[in-house]
Amino acid sequence: xxxxxxxxxxxxxxNEYLPPEQIEFNRLLxxxxxxxxxxxxxxIDTPDLELSEVLLAKGGGETEQQIYRFERGKNDLSLxxxxxxxxxxxxxxxxGQLVFPFRxxxxxxxxxxxxAQAGRFREFYQCDIDVIGSESSIIDAEFPAxxxxxxxxxxxxxxxxxxxxxxxxxGFFEGIGLASVSAEVLRVIDKMExxxxxxxxxxxxxxxxxxxxxxxxLAFTEISGTNDEVLDSLDALTIDNEMxxxxxxxxxxxxxxxxxxxVPETRFKIDLKIARGLDYxxxxxxxxxxxxxxxxxxxxxxxxxxxxxxxxxxxKLTGVGISIGLSRLxxxxxxxxxxxxxxxxxxxVIIMLLDxxxxxxxxxxxxxxxxxxxxxxxxxxxxxxxxxxxYADRMGCRYVxxxxxxxxxxxxxxxxxxxTGETREAPLNxxxxxxxx
Amino acid sequence: xxxxxxxxxxxxxxNEYLPPEQIEFNRLLxxxxxxxxxxxxxxIDTPDLELSEVLLAKGGGETEQQIYRFERGKNDLSLxxxxxxxxxxxxxxxxGQLVFPFRxxxxxxxxxxxxAQAGRFREFYQCDIDVIGSESSIIDAEFPAxxxxxxxxxxxxxxxxxxxxxxxxxGFFEGIGLASVSAEVLRVIDKMExxxxxxxxxxxxxxxxxxxxxxxxLAFTEISGTNDEVLDSLDALTIDNEMxxxxxxxxxxxxxxxxxxxVPETRFKIDLKIARGLDYxxxxxxxxxxxxxxxxxxxxxxxxxxxxxxxxxxxKLTGVGISIGLSRLxxxxxxxxxxxxxxxxxxxVIIMLLDxxxxxxxxxxxxxxxxxxxxxxxxxxxxxxxxxxxYADRMGCRYVxxxxxxxxxxxxxxxxxxxTGETREAPLNxxxxxxxx
Numbered sequence: 001x002x003x004x005x006x007x008x009x010x011x012x013x014x015n016e017y018l019p020p021e022q023i024e025f026n027r028l029l030x031x032x033x034x035x036x037x038x039x040x041x042x043x044i045d046t047p048d049l050e051l052s053e054v055l056l057a058k059g060g061g062e063t064e065q066q067i068y069r070f071e072r073g074k075n076d077l078s079l080x081x082x083x084x085x086x087x088x089x090x091x092x093x094x095x096g097q098l099v100f101p102f103r104x105x106x107x108x109x110x111x112x113x114x115x116a117q118a119g120r121f122r123e124f125y126q127c128d129i130d131v132i133g134s135e136s137s138i139i140d141a142e143f144p145a146x147x148x149x150x151x152x153x154x155x156x157x158x159x160x161x162x163x164x165x166x167x168x169x170x171g172f173f174e175g176i177g178l179a180s181v182s183a184e185v186l187r188v189i190d191k192m193e194x195x196x197x198x199x200x201x202x203x204x205x206x207x208x209x210x211x212x213x214x215x216x217x218l219a220f221t222e223i224s225g226t227n228d229e230v231l232d233s234l235d236a237l238t239i240d241n242e243m244x245x246x247x248x249x250x251x252x253x254x255x256x257x258x259x260x261x262x263v264p265e266t267r268f269k270i271d272l273k274i275a276r277g278l279d280y281x282x283x284x285x286x287x288x289x290x291x292x293x294x295x296x297x298x299x300x301x302x303x304x305x306x307x308x309x310x311x312x313x314x315x316k317l318t319g320v321g322i323s324i325g326l327s328r329l330x331x332x333x334x335x336x337x338x339x340x341x342x343x344x345x346x347x348x349v350i351i352m353l354l355d356x357x358x359x360x361x362x363x364x365x366x367x368x369x370x371x372x373x374x375x376x377x378x379x380x381x382x383x384x385x386x387x388x389x390x391y392a393d394r395m396g397c398r399y400v401x402x403x404x405x406x407x408x409x410x411x412x413x414x415x416x417x418x419x420t421g422e423t424r425e426a427p428l429n430x431x432x433x434x435x436x437x
Numbered sequence: 438x439x440x441x442x443x444x445x446x447x448x449x450x451x452n453e454y455l456p457p458e459q460i461e462f463n464r465l466l467x468x469x470x471x472x473x474x475x476x477x478x479x480x481i482d483t484p485d486l487e488l489s490e491v492l493l494a495k496g497g498g499e500t501e502q503q504i505y506r507f508e509r510g511k512n513d514l515s516l517x518x519x520x521x522x523x524x525x526x527x528x529x530x531x532x533g534q535l536v537f538p539f540r541x542x543x544x545x546x547x548x549x550x551x552x553a554q555a556g557r558f559r560e561f562y563q564c565d566i567d568v569i570g571s572e573s574s575i576i577d578a579e580f581p582a583x584x585x586x587x588x589x590x591x592x593x594x595x596x597x598x599x600x601x602x603x604x605x606x607x608g609f610f611e612g613i614g615l616a617s618v619s620a621e622v623l624r625v626i627d628k629m630e631x632x633x634x635x636x637x638x639x640x641x642x643x644x645x646x647x648x649x650x651x652x653x654x655l656a657f658t659e660i661s662g663t664n665d666e667v668l669d670s671l672d673a674l675t676i677d678n679e680m681x682x683x684x685x686x687x688x689x690x691x692x693x694x695x696x697x698x699x700v701p702e703t704r705f706k707i708d709l710k711i712a713r714g715l716d717y718x719x720x721x722x723x724x725x726x727x728x729x730x731x732x733x734x735x736x737x738x739x740x741x742x743x744x745x746x747x748x749x750x751x752x753k754l755t756g757v758g759i760s761i762g763l764s765r766l767x768x769x770x771x772x773x774x775x776x777x778x779x780x781x782x783x784x785x786v787i788i789m790l791l792d793x794x795x796x797x798x799x800x801x802x803x804x805x806x807x808x809x810x811x812x813x814x815x816x817x818x819x820x821x822x823x824x825x826x827x828y829a830d831r832m833g834c835r836y837v838x839x840x841x842x843x844x845x846x847x848x849x850x851x852x853x854x855x856x857t858g859e860t861r862e863a864p865l866n867x868x869x870x871x872x873x874x
Contacts, residue, residue, distance in 0.1 A: 007491075070505070072507075099831045313442065360697040370476065
């Protein structure tokens with residue numbers, strides 16, 4: 001009977017890695033998770049599939065077109081496209097059992113049927129932290145502080161966390177008589193870095209701004225300098241608007257808090273152009289740029305919103321949070337050569353047999369090492385010693401232990417350090433004493 | 438404008454936990470992952486969605502009915518229903534780049550549209566290890582050894598890893614002239630514990646066994662005793678069949694290997710009735726029972742198969758592995774009261790402010806603690822001190838630090854241990870010295 005072979009392949013836009021890259025990806029995930037936990041966030045894990053009616057309660061929008069949605073039996077189901085809507089559903093569904101302010105982190109895959117292109121995946125990880133139901137904006141400083149720690153530990157070079165406050169923006173527009181079109185103006189500003197200055201004016205005029213208003217908006221967005229200079233420039237505008245003044249005060253507080261938390265001044269920067277498009281941000285907004293790879297765009301963004309779960313509950317739950325899009329970041333940094341893949345295996349030691357009589361002692365040695373916390377591979381394949389060493393080399397394990405007749409007779413093992421080329425000896429029954437970490 | 442509220446709910450059969458349970462679930466996942474890594478397995482992570490044509494290359498079967506399958510654009514997509522078929526696809530797709538024997542672990546969610554019932558979820562975690570392309574059956578001992586370590590660290594009480602070898606079964610049937618119906622006989626034996634002895638005979642007769650053969654099969658399945666006794670009883674059968682003898686030898690080797698790896702004799706047991714239904718197992722098979730909760734069934738099973746990726750490549754890749762179904766296990770143990778949920782938060786310390794002047798120092802203190810690796814919550818909400826302590830209590834943090842005017846003036850902080858009721862003091866600028874772990 002002839003076998004039928006199906007070509008092994010994945011749907012377009014769905015990525016996966018070989019172990020050396022996966023090991024490095026997981027190392028970054030662990031840094032994120034460890035930091036989120038250190039900042040006091042609790043884990044949650046929601047289903048990949050939600051009821052479409054619930055997931056799309058907000059309705060409309062660009063994302064709706066990108067949702068993987070299908071019917072199964074009586075259910076209309078959708079794969080979640082982010083972790084924020086499931087968080088809103090979760091917070092509302094379990095409102096009575098959660099302790100507010102509710103701090104959660106969530107690391108999981110989301111799906112979007114985007115147009116496939118390099119580094120733009122249809123399945124990717126999001127790594128989110130949010131605080132739900134907090135009345136205090138002091139905690140807004142925690143997110144850049146956590147991001148600072150994470151990216152510092154990543155070691156991808158310098159980065160800048162851009163901060164702004166939507167109240168400054170909205171208050172400013174209100175102050176110069178543009179309250180009714182502020183959303184449209186914000187959308188134009190959000191595109192500012194991507195379009196030519198002339199085009200910017202045209203777009204602002206299209207929204208209905210007169211030339212005086214265009215000038216004021218341009219002057220506003222041109223404010224720059226150190227964080228203190230920007231705050232002083234905002235004060236100097238003497239905008240007579242309550243929301244504006246409150247926004248500036250909160251921005252000032254955020255800067256002071258980040259200093260109190262020892263976040264280096266070079267790492268955070270007020271950028272009045274940051275609006276983060278989405279309509280629901282109402283306070284602080286964040287985005288993060290890698291200084292050496294600005295083309296990657298924002299690798300981590302978020303902000304504060306007044307009413308997170310309004311579609312699911314009448315309780316007004318505030319939210320503030322930030323999200324790292326690790327899949328895209330990882331892919332881009334791998335492509336740029338900034339991330340180097342790790343070795344094939346996490347194991348430090350590989351134990352090889354010269355003949356079958358060595359099996360019991362080899363198993364014993366492996367158990368001892370593992371009990372001492374040393375990741376160990378038992379390599380029991382038949383073949384020449386040369387072939388075995390080649391395997392050890394390809395796996396990238398640092399130490400190689402060979403057990404044969406000679407070792408059994410003397411009770412002494414040789415441990416070869418593949419990095420230094422040195423060979424050490426240890427008693428067969430006490431390998432763990434070598435502390436091969 | 439009246440708001441429309443959509444009831445926040447999940448599709449039936451899709452589970453999620455509150456933080457106290459999630460923290461405990463994650464602790465177990467970490468034990469599994471840490472052990473798998475210590476045994477030298479490398480991580481992989483494959484897409485949740487596969488091309489239906491590829492996922493269902495094997496065709497037919499019960500599982501096909503349970504697959505979440507849908508069309509999107511030109512693609513016919515399916516959510517994976519286990520991690521073994523994606524592993525076969527992965528091994529074949531990346532055959533040229535992988536190092537064989539390929540040891541991988543994979544922890545991820547899978548989806549099956551099963552009939553919804555308590556503890557039977559439509560989305561659940563599988564935690565798998567497999568070795569692909571190994572010619573040596575010595576490594577078969579690694580799986581019970583790893584499982585022994587994991588379940589010991591779980592601390593759910595005693596457990597038994599039942600082992601068998603399909604070559605013993607198949608060789609036995611061949612030896613007594615039942616080779617052509619061995620699959621059917623195995624299926625009956627696999628159900629043995631669930632049906633009455635009389636029914637068993639009827640079912641065997643239905644398969645076409647004469648009374649002599651029925652008696653031999655019953656005698657075979659009644660072999661019991663210690664591992665050595667069972668092995669001796671198998672020898673005593675003097676079955677003149679090569680496969681049978683090889684199977685018994687491998688089983689004997691497995692027992693010896695587990696002893697060499699110091700797996701307690703009470704934890705593994707040859708059980709000749711174990712066949713693990715699936716047609717493709719060809720060697721060692723495993724399943725694991727919790728001694729105090731046998732009703733939960735096998736919580737961890739697997740085995741060896743000759744041809745893992747035969748649907749995707751002409752290369753014959755052997756496979757041997759084991760899988761822990763953590764979602765169901767966790768749910769059942771939670772239900773039985775064996776697993777206790779953890780506290781609301783992983784944080785050890787909660788820092789509270791008496792007034793806004795304390796903000797900078799409180800932020801500084803939080804940063805110091807976190808830099809020292811102590812998970813810390815900054816609680817900046819307004820409200821009475823009583824309300825604040827109530828929050829600390831509900832979150833389950835062990836240490837509470839309150840910062841107000843007095844603390845700022847003296848430069849000395851009080852740290853209250855919520856477990857012992859004791860209060861300790863520390864200088865405001867050097868909280869980390871307390872080692873509040």
